[in-house]
Amino acid sequence: MSTTAKKFDESARGEFARFGTTRVHPGELLRHPVYTRFLHWSVAIFFILSLLSGFAIYSPWLFRWITPLFGGGPRTRALHPWFGLLFDVFFLFQFINWFAPMAWVESDRRWMKRMRQYVTNDVRREPEDVGFFNAGQKIYFWLILVSAILFLITGLLMWFDDVVGRWIVAVSYVIHDLAALLMLAGFIIHIYEGTAHQPGTFRSMMDGTVTERWALTHHPAWFRAVTGRDSREAYEREKRQEER
């Protein structure tokens, strides 16, 4: 990541911290500052608007209940590329914001080997080497980047379809729709992981904080890095307190 992008990200974090606050109570840790939350929800809003308007364009009959939300069929078609562009713009800032913690590291390869146990809830606590994001979260992030690039290229080709040949436009339709399906699958898994599968995660995107217990259960290496405490010891202590 270039130093200009890093500097921009740092100053944006500072500016946003002046407008919104994140209260961290005793026993809690700051997970996502105001700027990150603003970007995440902006990406989410424009993703959902793109998805809904895209469905209505894809199958006007099946999704005819959607078009009135956007003011009718022609307006839905006119708005969709703008929703998509705004999704891409916000994701670009999110990409800069999360580039560093999303870097693939050696421990992610080990996490991938244990993915089955993670999905089936066989482990009560993540291994010691899981940092700020786990490998599954990183894969989702990089998939969004690939899809965002594909949406942009194919979307522009379909938008300005008189500039290129018919077959290029036809291939763009297929790629655009496949990318949307991939994103839809990722989105469903993401909502499940961020809410029901990992209780205590959703609040990190609302008020910006998590409990220390959540951190040492799901991201022990991050817990160690921010508190300087041994996560295994802290977990055992929490367990003993709970049993009392």
Ligand code: HEM
């Ligand atoms: C609307 C429902 C959504 C909910 C409830 C939700 C919830 C969350 C939560 C709680 C986190 C923080 C996870 C953590 O700190 O470990 C998160 C992170 C993230 N969100 Fe969302 N989100 C939603 C929509 C979206 C959408 C539409 C996108 C992009 C298309 C998105 C992309 C991400 C990414 C890349 C991360 C970081 C990696 C990860 O945690 O998977 N989210 N989300």
